[in-house]
Structure formats: C-alpha cells, structure tokens
Amino acid sequence: MKAWILMLLALSLPVVAMAEEAGEGAPKVSYVTLNPPLVGNYALDGNTRLRVYKADVALRVTGDEAVKTVKYHEPLIRNQLVALFAQQTVESMNNVEAKEKLRQEALKQTQQVLSDEEGKPVVEDLLFNNLIVQ
Template sequence: MFKKVLLCVLPLVLLSPLNFVVAEEEATQLTSDYQYFALDPDIITNYIKPGKRLGYIRVGIDLMVKSNKAFQEVELHEPLIRDRIITVLGEQNEQQIRSVSERKAIRLRCLNEANDAIFEITGDRPIEDLLFTKYLDQ
C-alpha cells in the first residue's frame, strides 16, 4: 500500500518544480518592460481666449513607453516633445481647453504630434500612451 501511494505522489512532487519554472518563463515572456517618463517640470502655456485676455494652462504629462530603448529615445528628444505639446495646447481655444470631452482629443493629438516628432528623426514611434497627470486652466 505504501509503495502505491509513494509511486503516485513521487511523480507529482518531482514534476511540480518544472511546472513552476515553465510558468515563470511564460510570465516573463508575456510581460513587457513598460515604463513611464515624466515631463518635468509641468508644461505651462497660453491658449487662445476671446478678447484681449490671456488664458493659461498647466499640464503635467507622463509618457508611457514599452522598452528601455524607447525610454532613452524619449529622454533624448524631450525638448522636441515639449515643443510639440506646447504648440498643440497653444492652438486650442477656450472652449476646447475647458471641455472635458475635448480633453481626450487634445491628449491624442499631443500623443500623435510627439510620436511624429520622434519619427521624423529616428523612424520609430516609441510612445505608447500619453497621460495628463495634472490639468489646470485659467
């Protein structure tokens, strides 16, 4: 009886570590090396406002990248990315800046412009997503 139990349990015990190793390797293959690059300091710029008054907006931005190489590209071209985002924000009018529904369109346009700027130089689009971490307008 003891031999039968031992023969049934022994293969399970011996094969268990192999299952953990295989599962761990599969998990590392499925996960990517996502990182966030924070544009620091926040972007502060003016936008179009009716009349002779100036409106300003302050935006905190994090850029999501998928690899270390993409992180280095974004870090290298940060001034160009900031310039493109400031240009996009400066072209908006007061209604677009204050509208919650337009905020997503502005975010996507900033993402596309930042990727286009880097694409012109490197031929690669390293930014996966752009997140507004702070969005203040006045």
Template sequence: MAENNESEAAPAKKGKLKLIIMLVVVVILAIVLSVVGTLWFLGGGLPGMGEEEGDATEVAEETFIPSSYYQMEKAIVTTVQAEGRQRYAQAYLALESTDPQALEAAKLHMPLIRSQLVTVLGSSNFNELQTPEGRSGLAERMLTTVNQVLEQEGEPAIKRVLFRNFVVQ
C-alpha cells in the first residue's frame, strides 16, 4: 500500500507544476498584450509596424532655444510722485532674449536704454507700483521702450525685461 501512495503523489505534483507554468505564461502574455494594445491605441503604434513613407514627412517639432540674460549691474533709481510727495523707486533689471545678438546690442546701447528706462519708471504712478499688476505693467512698458530703442538702432528685439529687485519707498 505504501507504493500506491507514492505513485499517486508524484503525478499530482507534476500536474501542479504544469498548472503554475501555464498560469505564469498566461499572465506574461496578458501583460505584453496590454502594453502593445496601449501603445497602439495611443497612436504611437509599434516601431516598424504599419508605418508608411508618408508618416516620415510629418512636421518637425520646434527645437528648444534656451534664453540668455544680461543683468544690468547698476539699479535704475528715480523719484516718483505720490500724493504731493516725492518717493523713490529702485529697480535692478535683467534682459532676456533667445538671440545673443540682441543682448550684445543692448549692452552697446545701454546708456540710451538706461535713460529711457529712468523716464518710464519716473512717470509711473506710485500707488500702481505697489501692486503686482502695476509692476507687471511697468515691465511691459519697459520692454516696449527697450525694443523701441533697439529698433531705432537697427538691432534685434529682446524677449522680456525682468525685475531682479524692486523697491519703492
């Protein structure tokens, strides 16, 4: 009888091993199919499958061009009128551009640009300069002024005027 128990236990272990292997294969197959299906539905398709020559002529994405900056070392300082009193405004600025030639031109024409920026800052309203909207409006007016100076000189325009430090008192 002992021999009968051993012979029945061996085939049962072999059957369980086959079942485990088949389950592992089925799970791996399901994972692979889900990944392939996801790629196909998202429009990427699979590399080398179903691609035609017409797909190669798609519009190329724009390349990323990093910005360059020029930090004005001296602050723009001027007085601002506020309800009959004189107040001071000080701004440390940086110029941003994707064209290095624009920054070189700004360095070259910096005396004229500084003069115009002092005028723009001095003509601002003190109460507006204390709000975020007023400061962003000032930055836009300064950008317009800098680009007008550069345009008059036949130079490329800059992208933005940035405040590194801004104080009104």
C-alpha cells in the first residue's frame, strides 16, 4: 500500500512542477466587464418606432497593467461603443452574422481608441455577454 502511494506521489510531482512553471511566467488573462451595461437607441430614422438595445460587453486583456489601462479609459471606450450602436440599422442588429460583424467593428474601434491614447491596442477581444434588441 505504501509503495502505491509513493508511486502516485512520484508521478504527480512532475505535473505539479510543470503547472507551477507555466503559471509563473505566463501573463494573466482577464475579462473587464463594462458596468453598467450599454443601453441606448438605434435605427432612428423618424418613420419607425423607437428601437432600444442593451449590451453587456466584456473586454479580454492580458496582464494587470492592461486591466488598469482599460479601466482608466473606460469612459472613452463606452462613448465610442455608444456612438457605434447608435449608427446601427434594424438589419445590422437582426441576425447572428450581422451581430458578429458589429462585435468585430466594436473591437476594432475599441483597439483604435486605445492605440490613439496608449500607443498600443491593449484589448485582445471584445465579447457580447448579452445583446438584447427591441
């Protein structure tokens, strides 16, 4: 029985060592959620009913410094995203493909804002945790 336990311990040590090595040098990936969610109107053309969206947005970054940078510039990021959503049409908010295109454009504009302010895009990805349109 003791031999069995010793063998299990011996086999698990290399795995623990590899996990510690990977954890020490690898930067930490974080998701920064924009709170409160973005809420506003879209497709305003005067001839149709009022259309409303609510978007829960998370930004993926790597490293604690990137988290601080995104939080510092959050008002500017939010402003850019609200302006982008306000420009949308019913068609661009109606189906999965169009929403994916909107997500990619939101990422591109967020990265552009941070590149202008910080000299690098900082944000690696933008996710819609929830996107409701009415």
